[in-house]
Amino acid sequence: MRKFSVALSLLGLVLVAAIGMFGQDSHRLPENFLANMHAKFMTVAPHVNRNGTETNGTPGVDSLTNWNGYYEAPGFDENGKYRHTWYYNMVGNPPQRGGTTTINAPVVPVAVTLLNPDGSVLYTYEPTPFVAPALGSPLFQNATFSSSPTPTQITDAIMRAEFWNVMAPDWHTMLAASQKTTRTMSVPSGYYYYQLKKNGQCCEYVLIDFNEFGNLLFPSTPTDTTTPIGAAENAGDITTKDISTFLFPNTYLYFGSPNNCCVLGYHTYDEEPGDASNGNKQKRYVVDYAAYISPGLFGASFVDVTGLGHEIAESFNDPFVVSDNKHNLTPWWLSPNGNCQDDLEVGDVVEGLKNAAYPVTINGKTYHPQNVALLQWFEFQSPSTAIDGAYSYPDESVIPSLSPIEDVNCTE
Helix, strand or coil: CCCCCCCCCCCHHHHHHHHHHHCCCCCECCCCHHHHCCCEEEECCCEECCCCCCCCCCCCCECCCEEEEEEEEEEECCCCCEEEEEEEEEECCCHHHCCEEEEEEEEEEEEEEEECCCCCEEEEECCHHHHHHHHCCCCCCCECCCCCCCCECHHHHHHHHHCCCCCCCCCEEEEEEEECCCEEEEECCCCEEEECCCCCCCCCEEEEEHHHHHHHHCCCCCCCCCCHHHHHHHHCCCCCCCEEEEEEECEEEEECEEEEEEEEEEEEEEEECCCHHHCCCCEEEEEEEEEEECCCCCCCCCCECHHHHHHHHHHHHCCCCCCCCCCCEEEEEECCCCCEEEECCCCCCCCCCCCCECCEEECCEEECCECEECHHHHCCCCCCCCHHHCCEECCCCCCCCCCCCCCHHHCC
């Protein structure tokens, strides 16, 4: 399992104040608790349920349509070894092939039930108000972008900008979204915090312990139907051919303490053993968790579909999160927001910057998906062969220059 660094905020006095303010209800947080929190996205190592029959690596697995490429760039790998050739794996078909690849994109709403110590229900936080806005966003609906002569979805527009110099003119990778059965995540007492709405109803937002969230989201066995992903897999709501979104209402993750907050989303895949129906090939369900973000919680850079857009863009560029064959490792890079990494995580380069979000209006509603870095930025390519010589898209000004070449963990 790869390790990923996360910037954490340490505001210990706030937690003390919260406990003192609400007496025994130590899970309830005060107003404006999130105001000074550091919003963050994560890449999570695949969740694995294995038997002895699957094939390792991308070849021979049962998953969505994907393709491989490589580039030449000087840099250091995760072990500090100098190398010049780097490989990547992306969703869809190669850009030179042209044509439209359509990937099913089931959206599974998830209700969050907060449990009392005795197992009874304290509150249930419903996702219903957030589903239609998410489905109506430019992640799944067409809008106008400079990289396409006709309206298209934002992630397709990003991919076209990225491979502007080599793609066939009619190349597209599109998502066909569909709403699936709402699933429920029941969170035991001691693993969550929350803030109520001003009218006293649940909830303004919920914070869940990062590790417990993963335990509650992924199935423990291939036949486990008690978790959202396990239930959706076994019901056939999601398949190995999809990019599947588990959409939560304002639900964010913390590490150990709510002061070490907040993860707004992540992408990964759930690996399950093959069976006779698929030739005993390893099954890879490409999934993302994201919360629809209400205005005012994290500022203008994180609102509505910012998190979801971040994760879908990264799923397109890095569906298998540097697994098995080490595709999508990159030279170490240092981004303008201070993130130091060595993977092809296109959203992490931009997250949290002043102009990280890109406003897109559809049917009178303005959404805020995230700008992302393009492959040329990770390639240390100068000049860039992307659209207009850009390193970011749709806002080409967000990342104006390359990272310096870095050693492991960005040490000199």
